[in-house]
Amino acid sequence: MSGDVILDVREMMVSFSARRAGRKYRVQAVDGVSLSLAQGEVLGIVGESGCGKTTVGRTIVGLVQPGSGTIKFKGTEMIGAGSSSLRAMRLNVRMVFQDPNASLNPRRTIGDSVAEAGDISGFFKSRAERSAAIAATLTGVGLNPSFATRYPYELSGGQRQRVGIARAILPTPSIVIADEPVSALDVSVQAQVLNLMMDLRDQLRLSMLFISHDLGVIGQISSRVAVMYMGRVVEQAGTRTVLEHPLHPYTRALVAAIPKPDPSKRILGAIETGEPPSLFTRPHGCAYAPRCPIASDRCLVDVPTLRSVGTDGRTIACHNV
Numbered sequence: 407m408s409g410d411v412i413l414d415v416r417e418m419m420v421s422f423s424a425r426r427a428g429r430k431y432r433v434q435a436v437d438g439v440s441l442s443l444a445q446g447e448v449l450g451i452v453g454e455s456g457c458g459k460t461t462v463g464r465t466i467v468g469l470v471q472p473g474s475g476t477i478k479f480k481g482t483e484m485i486g487a488g489s490s491s492l493r494a495m496r497l498n499v500r501m502v503f504q505d506p507n508a509s510l511n512p513r514r515t516i517g518d519s520v521a522e523a524g525d526i527s528g529f530f531k532s533r534a535e536r537s538a539a540i541a542a543t544l545t546g547v548g549l550n551p552s553f554a555t556r557y558p559y560e561l562s563g564g565q566r567q568r569v570g571i572a573r574a575i576l577p578t579p580s581i582v583i584a585d586e587p588v589s590a591l592d593v594s595v596q597a598q599v600l601n602l603m604m605d606l607r608d609q610l611r612l613s614m615l616f617i618s619h620d621l622g623v624i625g626q627i628s629s630r631v632a633v634m635y636m637g638r639v640v641e642q643a644g645t646r647t648v649l650e651h652p653l654h655p656y657t658r659a660l661v662a663a664i665p666k667p668d669p670s671k672r673i674l675g676a677i678e679t680g681e682p683p684s685l686f687t688r689p690h691g692c693a694y695a696p697r698c699p700i701a702s703d704r705c706l707v708d709v710p711t712l713r714s715v716g717t718d719g720r721t722i723a724c725h726n727v
């Protein structure tokens with residue numbers, strides 16, 4: 407793996423307007439996230455439902471507008487880029503969505519869905535080249551090329567997600583942002599689809615942001631992990647470091663909650679016992695303080711920022727570790 411940074415996100419802020427009890431609010435879904443992805447690397451993003459993972463991914467691929475921040479692809483700023491250079495960058499940064507049922511158009515054939523990005527960008531030089539590319543891509547994700555003329559309703563959930571992956575890799579991008587690509591699938595097919603993603607990563611030399619609420623899944627595919635809590639990254643380090651020596655109290659709770667073969671070894675962490683967070687009642691200081699076993703007075707008033715700890719590039723946002 408080379409150390410070249412291919413994607414660099416700095417201080418991304420994203421807010422949405424929301425209604426609650428008849429009043430309008432702005433919720434800060436992403437609250438100053440910085441991430442960088444090296445060429446050939448898989449960076450896992452983990453955190454509970456609602457912490458902003460999907461919004462980070464959708465903002466990077468341009469489906470959501472950030473309030474502020476920068477998103478650089480190979481050193482070029484994507485936000486506000488001119489339309490032709492933006493199109494070229496978008497073709498290189500693609501997304502696999504969590505729910506293939508919602509992301510595939512039921513009225514389009516599988517082949518037309520797989521070819522969509524190529525069609526829009528004028529990638530195919532002829533009908534024959536287009537058909538060959540669709541067939542090769544379907545084969546590459548473990549589907550029979552004859553699926554090209556079928557419709558989503560004719561496929562199983564696992565097959566649909568293979569189509570979702572095929573759509574993201576034709577033409578071959580530099581980066582795939584995979585948003586919980588196996589969470590909506592039957593447990594029996596999750597491992598197969600995860601294996602496919604790892605094979606593609608190696609064959610196509612993809613760099614990946616792999617989003618999951620499940621640190622066990624992240625551990626299988628990622629070399630580095632960013633742990634998110636309420637719109638912020640609270641710890642970032644190599645995957646083994648995170649799994650074997652989690653430092654942030656929230657990361658510790660996530661690691662403790664990874665299902666163990668022996669259920670009696672499972673520790674109930676704060677994420678199962680404490681109050682789940684709400685963006686409507688964001689605490690003033692550290693967002694994790696209300697659930698944190700080591701919170702001190704300072705944590706209630708002073709938001710911790712990421713700082714480097716140790717020698718392996720770990721960063722952590724906690725006053726007390």
Ligand SMILES: Nc1ncnc2c1ncn2[C@@H]1O[C@H](COP(=O)(O)OP(=O)(O)O)[C@@H](O)[C@H]1O
Nearest residue numbers: 422423435454455456457458459460461462685
């Ligand atoms: N389009 C939207 N409109 C309003 N609120 C949104 C929208 N998308 C996400 N949110 C809110 O932003 C927060 C983060 O959501 P999301 O990024 O989907 O989190 P995650 O993927 O970690 O579960 C949640 O509170 C969610 O309700």
Ligand SMILES: [Mg+2]
Nearest residue numbers: 459460461586
């Ligand atoms: Mg999500």
